[in-house]
């Protein structure tokens with residue numbers, strides 16, 4: 001998972017995008033469905049699972065800790081869990097590849113089991129801060145030895161029974177919230193996460209779906225108190241994973257930008273804690289229609305019809321950031337083609353994603369001829385008003401799937417091609433990205 005050979009590729013001015021595509025399953029929900037199924041007693045079945053490298057890293061880790069996880073030829077996954085408290089000592093280090101979600105959530109699980117696990121990952125993951133999960137998990141009694149700066153490789157020696165905790169999140173992070181709640185699953189008493197700013201709530205929804213006793217209470221100012229009663233018994237489930245809005249985002253923006261485009265993306269997850277990009281693009285003038293809104297696997301979904309639109313720059317309200325935290329790279333590309341200035345603020349968290357997404361996007365956009373200023377916590381972009389970007393540059397993806405895909409889409413609206421130095425990282429979250437793009441260009 002960590003040893004891929006670089007695969008450069010160029011993208012150039014596109015014909016109108018037309019047709020209907022289905023995008024792969026949601027990454028966040030896929031990780032959680034494997035983890036909770038692996039902790040339930042009995043057989044769970046999952047369809048629509050994202051089969052990207054990140055999720056496969058979670059599957060391999062759960063197998064290494066005792067779960068049986070099989071993929072049937074029809075694409076359904078069957079998981080036999082070990083029961084909460086039943087995780088086994090892995091014999092080797094857990095290779096997390098590029099996946100921060102796998103690492104942080106699994107650290108939570110290991111923290112309250114009497115096992116020891118070593119976590120390793122690729123160069124990008126090994127540069128990312130884990131202190132944000134080490135702190136609460138250590139307070140619950142886990143003994144964690146990390147590389148300098150709270151980074152990977154690191155070793156978690158779990159404690160069972162662990163000590164329940166009431167933890168106020170210092171950063172708006174669904175990964176930290178989930179790590180503490182998952183540790184709480186096997187901890188006697190009540191573990192509480194206090195969340196001042198709402199982040200994606202897939203863990204809460206799915207823990208409840210599996211039968212955990214989890215409650216959510218909101219203060220008048222919106223602060224959420226999420227409480228889980230530990231030593232839970234999880235019941236196996238049938239899970240249908242909806243399409244990933246963070247993957248849909250690339251094709252939504254592509255259709256808005258490429259003149260003459262009219263596409264439909266089916267089965268897109270529209271959980272309100274994830275759907276901020278659609279609101280922002282609509283504010284910019286994007287023509288995005290929700291067709292047949294419905295519920296799949298306890299999550300709201302719809303088909304999205306997206307048509308080429310003239311976009312106008314806006315000041316993006318920093319309050320929407322958590323609900324579109326992974327979509328800023330592609331929003332920056334949309335802003336580059338909008339009429340006027342787009343300003344973003346409050347995006348410090350983008351600096352600790354798979355790459356420093358503010359610095360890397362600013363450098364890449366500059367290289368392809370966009371007028372962009374990087375500030376401490378955002379980017380300011382002056383768009384072309386719909387005219388093609390110059391392009392004609394090679395952009396570094398920095399082992400960050402979303403950077404690679406964002407510049408691939410930018411390449412569709414340039415005078416001269418954009419080359420991405422390495423498209424291999426795209427397989428972490430969206431293995432058929434290039435094939436779907438080609439389908440829309442037929």
Ligand code: S3P
Nearest residue numbers: 028101172173174175176325326
């Ligand atoms: C995720 C949470 C977010 C997001 C990541 C997936 C999750 O990370 O960026 O891609 O599945 O919980 P943070 O918790 O660091 O914001």
